[in-house]
Amino acid sequence: MGAEKHELFSDVGRLLVYGTDEPGIVAAITDILSAAGANIISLDQHTSDPDGGRFFQRTVFSMPHLSAELPALEDKLGEALKRFRLDHSLVDASKKKRIAVMASTSDHCVLDLLWRYRRGELPVDIAMVISNHTGLDEDVRSLGIPFFHTPTAGKPREEVEARQLELLKGNVDLVVLARYMQILTEDFIEGLGAPVINIHHSFLPAFIGAAPYRKAKERGVKLVGATAHYVTKDLDEGPIIAQDVIAVSHRDTAADLQRRGADVERRVLSSAVQAHCEDRVLRDGSATIVF
Template sequence: MAAASGPQDIGRLVVSCPDQPGIVAKLTQLLGQHGANIVSLDQFTTGPEDGTLYQRTVFHLPGYAARKESLEADIQTKLAGPLDMQWKLTDASKRKRVAIFASKTDHCLLDLLWRHRRGEIPMDVVMVISNHPDLADQARPFDIPYFYVPVTGDKKEAERKHLELLNGNVDLVVLARYMQIISAEFLDEVEVPVINIHHSFLPAFIGAGPYQKAKDRGVKLIGATAHYVTKDLDEGPIIEQDVIRVSHRESTPQLMRFGADVERSVLSRAVAWHCEDKVMRDGNTTIVF
């Protein structure tokens, strides 16, 4: 079974602000004053002049849980205010609570549940929600609550039930081949990030049967894209993508099998990076450390 918590006394500080000389020095000096030892530091600026700085710092601080409040106060008064900084401080021992949505296709759901059970992704899957009952038996061995919420004519009623299950209970929603469009109202009310996976044929091969359409066009690459969900369908910030080469020899079922392999690996990486606070959004793009 997966461990109950992540590494102890490890903090992650993620910041973004208008770039200027000395920011990294000020941040590391403040952490040092609190007795923190920096384990890793990644930073990127969108431009040497008038750019935005993005930085992720991982540090070890003995007694971190008890000292976190004091550190937060100093970050706000000494850094965030003067530097116009957006920031987030997290405790690596507190794993992200994740809800997975699925429909009838099982490969992405089962891959995430398997990685969760092995402790490969720092998350706690607290529920699976589906608009079909088909995958309940497959999810049962993982001892994760499975909620069947059918989506009929009144989609708003289904989303209301979703929100009742999710609100206050999760830090992230993952659409693991959930074959329903998420409404703007749902995104406004759920108040946590939502990650989706789709075949990267979009927008060239939209609608039903994309792999058959790809076969008919003789594609030489197939792949997948994981992205944050926004109100604009399939246009949210991209977290991860991957492709594999194919040829005229592969049948449509073989393309589908290869596509499933890419989809589950891309989605698992995107979810892991999000749960490790490695993804920072810059407008409609991302910085992934």
């Protein structure tokens, strides 16, 4: 999942196409790109099953005057892909995704995202950080990023989520739950109209729910891990984007597992956010294609 340096250049586009497979799709797409003067930099294509499976393609291409040409290319692609009844998304790679980060008290995932953002590693603009606690405000604001406090204690969930939606809606392309310890309602997720990525502190589907490190210690596992996934209405069941684990032993207390797991959490979350923002991730039912 290397960051393609070239994609950050201007005049680079990314095209995602997905739907029911049938013969001729790749040729049709590459013909349109070729006729439009695009040069393909990389192309990844996957078919879930050659007999009537699902089709997935990610194409990165360079094209002179891309931003001016994009509407025309969009039209041509739309027309051609309608014939195949395929969905697609065409983006200018120089346009960074706008993201919001939501957090509670743990700082490791938020700080890792902020640090990669500051280094220019993550191709995103962080529009805001929202937390139901104070504590992260200084770290966030010192980078010139707005911090909003939406306390949850003693408040009806609807009121809190309404306030959060007000902040987020229309302003972001992605919401990242960086150890945000509140369950979001289905209404919130639908109302948001943007994907939500969460980091779960276990190698799902092991230790679903709360307190995974304590459960891991009790069960005596020799690995702990983390899982980044899209949030759906089914808690801890959304499509998995990235997972990793580290070896642990009897020497590690539950607190050690938590401390050492934090390293995996921040790494896995940042990697999932990067993949998403480089348009590498396509959903396939309850799973994902990560090109």
